[in-house]
Amino acid sequence: MGSRFPSHQLSNGLYVSGRPEQPKERAPTMSSVAMPYTGGDIKKSGELGKMFDIPVDGSKSRKSGPITGAPSRTGSFGGAASHSGPIMPNAAARAAYTTSGAMSCGGTGSASLKKSNSGPLNKHGEPVKKLSGPQSGGVTPSGRQNSGPIPPVLPTTGLITSGPISSGPLNSSGAPRKVSGPLESMGSMKIPGSAIHHNQAVTVLSQDDDFSFRKTFPKLILWSLILLFLMGFIAGGFILAAVHNAILLIVVVVLFGAVTSLFIWNTCFGRKAIMAYIARYPDAELRNAKNGQFVKISGVVTCGNVPLESSFQRIPRCVYTSTSLYEYRGWDSKAANPTHRRFSWGLRSLERRAVDFYISDFQSGLRALVKTGYGARVTPYVDDSLVIDVNPGTEDLSPEFIKWLGERNLSSDDHIMQMKEGYIKEGSTVSVMGVVQRNENVLMIVPPPEPITSGCQWTKCIFPASLEGIVLRCEDTSKNDVIPV
Numbered sequence: 001m002g003s004r005f006p007s008h009q010l011s012n013g014l015y016v017s018g019r020p021e022q023p024k025e026r027a028p029t030m031s032s033v034a035m036p037y038t039g040g041d042i043k044k045s046g047e048l049g050k051m052f053d054i055p056v057d058g059s060k061s062r063k064s065g066p067i068t069g070a071p072s073r074t075g076s077f078g079g080a081a082s083h084s085g086p087i088m089p090n091a092a093a094r095a096a097y098t099t100s101g102a103m104s105c106g107g108t109g110s111a112s113l114k115k116s117n118s119g120p121l122n123k124h125g126e127p128v129k130k131l132s133g134p135q136s137g138g139v140t141p142s143g144r145q146n147s148g149p150i151p152p153v154l155p156t157t158g159l160i161t162s163g164p165i166s167s168g169p170l171n172s173s174g175a176p177r178k179v180s181g182p183l184e185s186m187g188s189m190k191i192p193g194s195a196i197h198h199n200q201a202v203t204v205l206s207q208d209d210d211f212s213f214r215k216t217f218p219k220l221i222l223w224s225l226i227l228l229f230l231m232g233f234i235a236g237g238f239i240l241a242a243v244h245n246a247i248l249l250i251v252v253v254v255l256f257g258a259v260t261s262l263f264i265w266n267t268c269f270g271r272k273a274i275m276a277y278i279a280r281y282p283d284a285e286l287r288n289a290k291n292g293q294f295v296k297i298s299g300v301v302t303c304g305n306v307p308l309e310s311s312f313q314r315i316p317r318c319v320y321t322s323t324s325l326y327e328y329r330g331w332d333s334k335a336a337n338p339t340h341r342r343f344s345w346g347l348r349s350l351e352r353r354a355v356d357f358y359i360s361d362f363q364s365g366l367r368a369l370v371k372t373g374y375g376a377r378v379t380p381y382v383d384d385s386l387v388i389d390v391n392p393g394t395e396d397l398s399p400e401f402i403k404w405l406g407e408r409n410l411s412s413d414d415h416i417m418q419m420k421e422g423y424i425k426e427g428s429t430v431s432v433m434g435v436v437q438r439n440e441n442v443l444m445i446v447p448p449p450e451p452i453t454s455g456c457q458w459t460k461c462i463f464p465a466s467l468e469g470i471v472l473r474c475e476d477t478s479k480n481d482v483i484p485v
Helices: 047-051 217-241 246-282 401-406
Strands: 007-008 015-017 203-205 294-303 317-327 344-354 359-362 365-370 380-381 386-388 418-425 429-439 442-446 468-476
Touching: 007 386, 203 380, 246 365, 246 380, 246 429, 246 468, 317 380, 365 429, 380 418, 386 401
Parallel strands: 365 442, 380 468
Antiparallel strands: 007 015, 203 344, 294 359, 294 429, 317 344, 317 418, 359 365, 386 418, 429 442, 429 468
């Protein structure tokens, strides 16, 4: 009988409505041969061996792909699963489960399931571990195959830190690692002697920063006087020889003696005259000081971020230190320096340093930052707190003095020596001369742009002297009471 709805008969004899299903074309199954692990043997290299006409042993490789005739998936995992890729001879008894291809299940019993990576196995039957990407720490991870960079191994402490493993205090094996280079934060700390010259906060002063009348006296006037006296001696000698009149020559000799005496006087007593000038200079009040005004401030010293320590006595928390060693040169003695003359004292070693510090004004109570560090120009007038006369021919050297010489590679020969040490420590009373600079809420004393002259002191027969940079004046701190701060 006819029907308006199409129907067809199935293979089991039933009739169902609808047209029969058209058979679909099945895509061909692709198979590939996994490259074996050759271990350096070219006969096992597959296509590479064919290129050199070498017979290839293909019995140890099997194709990966779908496995037909697999049993039902109902039940527990039991049998051994096949590896994708070649299996080495020693791996026949290993049970594993492949991560590529179809999974085969067999048997109804329960067994432990082991799994491994897809790929070749080594000679012990274990999967070959292939790692891509850089490895750190020299540690090879086991148990899985990674792609990409390997994370660094944590130190033995278990502490998780940021940055690469080499940036911490421990190395890759957890042992302490030596760190070189400057510290990130200086803080308030003592600077060891070996690091003084490399610290930018410390100003290293030389002998040129001391007062010297020859340096302060104008060179043009000096050479003009020498030329005038030379001409006077020539003219006086000519008149004496021609006319037998010695008046001009006597006048020139008297004037030359007077000028020479003035020069010797200023050379010997010029430093004391400058210190007297500083003492007479009136103190200013920081509260009323204007920006850019040259002032003298007297007050109590407070250390900044980088305190110093004296070289010989090891006095802590200083803002200025000076340790000098002099040698006396006889007729056949060795010179302490290239300019050392016979029968005089010569400088052999000098350690003089200054740093930034604070000063509390006596008059106003305000505190200002004195910029004597970071290579600033400083002229110190600080009395020596310690003077030691050493004569190896008559007395034995102290162990502290021998140790101090050894640390500086100085020999302790049979020379007459003298050590002087001065310092400005925290709590001392000092006088500072400089220019006031106001920067927002910070009050500072900075070096003046040009040297300051002291003027002539006619009553004392002292010529004018120039003061460069910040002037520090401090009396012997060992005789004064230190104010605790």
